[in-house]
Amino acid sequence: MTKMLTVEVNPIDCYLRVDRIPHIWCAGCGIGPAAGCFLRAIDRAGLEPDKVAVVSGIGCSGRVAGYIKLDSFHTTHGRALPFATGLKLGNPELNVVVFSGDGDIAAIGGNHLIHSARRNIDMTVICINNFNYGMTGGQMGPTTPLGARSATSPYGNFEYPFNLPYLVAACGATYVARWTVLHLRELERSIAEALVKPGFSFIEVLSPCPTVYGRQNKSPRGLDEMRSYKERSIIRDGADPKDVGISLDGPIVVGKFVDTERPTLWDCYQQMLDRANKSKKR
Amino acid sequence: MKLWRKPFDMADKAPNPVKLHIDVDRCKGCGYCAEFCPRGVLEITGELSPKGYDMVRVVDESKCLGCGLCEAICPEFGIYLITEDKQVKEV
């Protein structure tokens, strides 16, 4: 005889601040599924939830910190990474996760992104890329594809966007991956890998933004963008990050692009301490 | 599901019974669960939930495999399924 578990609540509620649900994200927004993948990845990676700290920036993606029932910090625009750096160096036992949007991390936070990757500080960055500044009404950002419409590019974006995996890999990140929110299982697995891997892990998550980006670019329903992910995405693990730029209607290359080893900031710091204390003893 | 050759143990390997729970207060009618369910278990009804969103409902629970895609893809954490071997975590 099968015995059914009677459960009144969604099992994932144990990780959510249910007193703040329903959240502010729009119907069809991909941030919810991305956050869900992260929460399931915590268990999958076998982490101790008390030691996981979430730092987020400003924007729709930044609101993730407020809905997750872990030690969480909602900081200023673009500055989640240096805050997370201080947090991690202050207590290296913490498992620090940064949730940030494309504008937050690559425009105003761009300097911190390249330096954090350069240092290979041990943290996991989940960059939710919806190709615009969603919360402020859909303005173009550093990842908006060439030609896309937005609130500040009404005649079509005339700037080349960042190829984030390429940027971050070039700066020295040791784990770089990109998935769309449709690739749920791969994303969850990727986040779980990144959480336990020492070093700077960067996961770009492409998300629909039906209310602003999608609406301005002929995909008014979340389903439209999700269907386009399904059509256009190709999984190429190990692809050269140089080749994974995104255009308005070209293929979307997803996968795990970089998975290498390099001493982390803390490893190098320990080596330096050895040198410092050796010279003191002399 | 079209099978070219029936597995010998097909009779023993029936999918575990699954119960789907839809939280009508959370659902915002985005349609992802209905669109991406591999078995077509869910559909958007066209009726409105108490909050004014398009409601999703279960068409045929017996077709559900318990894959959990709907649970993972729902942006609202509004649908979840329970199978007999699922652990519920206390945090």
Next chain:
Amino acid sequence: MSKEEVLCGEFFMNGDMACAEGAISAGCRFFAGYPITPATEVAERMSERIPQVGGVFIQMEDEIASMNAILGASWAGVKAMTATSGPGFSLMMENLGLGIMLETPCVVVNVQRAGPSTGLPTLVAQGDMMQARWGAHGHYEIIALSPDSPQEVFDLTITAFNLSEQYRVPVLLMTDESVGHMSEKVVIPRINQKKLVSRPRPTVAPEKYLPYDSREGLVTPMAIAGEGYRFHVTGLTHDDMGYPVMTAEAQDKLIRRLVDKIRLNAKEIIRCEEIDIDDAEVVVVSYGISARIARYAVQKARGEGIKAGLLRLITVWPFAEDRIRELASKVKAFIVPEINYGQMVREVERCAAGKAKARLVSHMGGGVHLPETVLEAIREEAR
């Protein structure tokens, strides 16, 4: 702390180095900074000393990152400090506001130089005093200290840490290039650990803990990351739970508490040095390096028979309003020598409320006042 790690004894060092040593004596174990004249020596000294005491030094990519890094470290439970000068101080403003909003204990040192903009990078000024008070956007209250010697830099750095932990607010140490680069004897005493203050810790179980529990008073207990309190804090206007609340009521309650926790405790926070005030007819109100010149001028004035006194502001913010108001009815004039075109004199004038004159003796920066200039002003007002 072992004897070898924390210095103890008499030393000959400059203000910047004294600042670094003061921080280490106070228990600071995290420093994030960026090179900027004339504060670079603080970072250099910290880079050498903090690894010796088991702390972390990191040179961040800019001052904005430095400010954020010390906030993060403070939330990990570590006493943290950064040091900069004018241009960096301006960059840090937004996130100083974050520190105030999150109520994060930390110390920010501004070794002032002449501005605005690049100004005179290697020369002294005191032009950031109002910025220290109002630099971040929004309305808030802050604590700022102003030392007048390397010894006092050492002492006030420890005071800064204690105040920041006690009131859960970033504390600004407003030194200047003169004090920072001058070398004098600094006596480092054996630090009494019990005198060092640490932030109030939660006394309830994690399930009952609220990050900003107003029932606990104006200064609320602070949890740190990794201990299971599962708190959420945000720079958005928030309630006792730390959750963002977008209402005027929440704003009113929060701003009042953030300001009142300093303002209502001003008497405990404010520190001044008074010389010959009791019968003074002319009081020189000064701070930092200018106070050293003022001290000499007051001495000389007394020698000439003028009833002059010195009120040296050690805490510049909160401002010693009550003392000025008190003195205003007794003195003919306040003389305020400062190395700017009139910043703290405005506060003196405001508090004097017309009962006594507030006279500015200004120097635009790049050097310090000549004692004769201050003395001349004293003579004129005493007539």
